[in-house]
Amino acid sequence: MLAIGEFSGLTGVSVKALRHYDEKGVLVPAEIDARSGYRRYAEAQVRAGVQIRTLRDAGLPLPEVTAAVASGDAAAALEEHRLRVLAQRRREDDAFRAAEVALRAIAAPVAVTERVMPAQPFLGQAISVPVEEHEALTDDDANRVLGELFERVQDAGLGPVGNFWTALRPGENGRVEIVCCWPTLSVAPESVHGSEAFSAVLPARTELVASWRPTGDEELPEGVLHPAVVALFDAVGERRMRLDEVEVRQSVIATSETDYTVEVAVTIG
Numbered sequence: 001m002l003a004i005g006e007f008s009g010l011t012g013v014s015v016k017a018l019r020h021y022d023e024k025g026v027l028v029p030a031e032i033d034a035r036s037g038y039r040r041y042a043e044a045q046v047r048a049g050v051q052i053r054t055l056r057d058a059g060l061p062l063p064e065v066t067a068a069v070a071s072g073d074a075a076a077a078l079e080e081h082r083l084r085v086l087a088q089r090r091r092e093d094d095a096f097r098a099a100e101v102a103l104r105a106i107a108a109p110v111a112v113t114e115r116v117m118p119a120q121p122f123l124g125q126a127i128s129v130p131v132e133e134h135e136a137l138t139d140d141d142a143n144r145v146l147g148e149l150f151e152r153v154q155d156a157g158l159g160p161v162g163n164f165w166t167a168l169r170p171g172e173n174g175r176v177e178i179v180c181c182w183p184t185l186s187v188a189p190e191s192v193h194g195s196e197a198f199s200a201v202l203p204a205r206t207e208l209v210a211s212w213r214p215t216g217d218e219e220l221p222e223g224v225l226h227p228a229v230v231a232l233f234d235a236v237g238e239r240r241m242r243l244d245e246v247e248v249r250q251s252v253i254a255t256s257e258t259d260y261t262v263e264v265a266v267t268i269g
Contacts, residue, residue: 007041011049026066098221105220110231112210119204123149123188124181125197128171142166145180156192158184165251206269212262228264
């Protein structure tokens with residue numbers, strides 16, 4: 001039999017850790033003296049002690065170490081842990097690269113100007129989702145609605161008379177709305193927009209506009225606020241403006257799939 005100090009010296013497991021492993025049932029001493037409370041370990045437990053030390057040094061959680069020692073297959077437990085670690089490293093590497101792209105994007109200069117715009121009739125349709133699910137909406141969702149609205153506008157002979165835009169606005173009962181809009185020659189009658197869509201007029205206004213063009217082949221990571229929106233709110237802050245109701249309107253002016261400009265605007269007066 002081996003005293004706890006001897007067993008610690010052989011296996012490399014500290015005395016403090018051995019006491020902890022005893023309390024947790026990971027490695028229970030072969031004997032415990034009833035009077036002194038001294039722990040003694042059997043020679044055959046040295047293998048388990050070395051396995052425990054090795055697996056813990058490799059980062060395995062204690063419950064997995066316990067199960068590995070009990071099953072007698074420490075190598076399999078180590079391999080499973082290795083695969084998990086590699087998968088986690090890949091996720092971290094991906095997150096790091098995405099963060100680099102996002103920071104480079106919002107660090108690039110974006111032109112922000114003021115412009116005066118006349119009143120503009122439009123045909124719109126809102127996509128409403130709970131606030132916590134708004135990131136689940138994709139470009140495909142908006143493109144589908146914009147495509148349907150485009151056909152209605154054309155069929156009615158109302159245009160469109162410019163580029164489409166989308167706007168994000170708060171909805172009711174904890175929901176958020178993405179509104180898809182096409183500018184029209186005039187306000188569309190109900191026979192054109194039906195029950196799902198609506199026709200309205202964007203009032204005459206002064207806008208603050210941020211114009212952004214991609215500078216490379218890297219796509220912006222999902223979930224990252226667009227650099228044009230960041231630059232727009234930078235400009236609002238620099239001008240010490242207070243926007244009581246914020247509706248950010250975004251449009252894409254494209255000459256091809258790779259040559260386009262994103263415009264983001266907010267009404268300031």
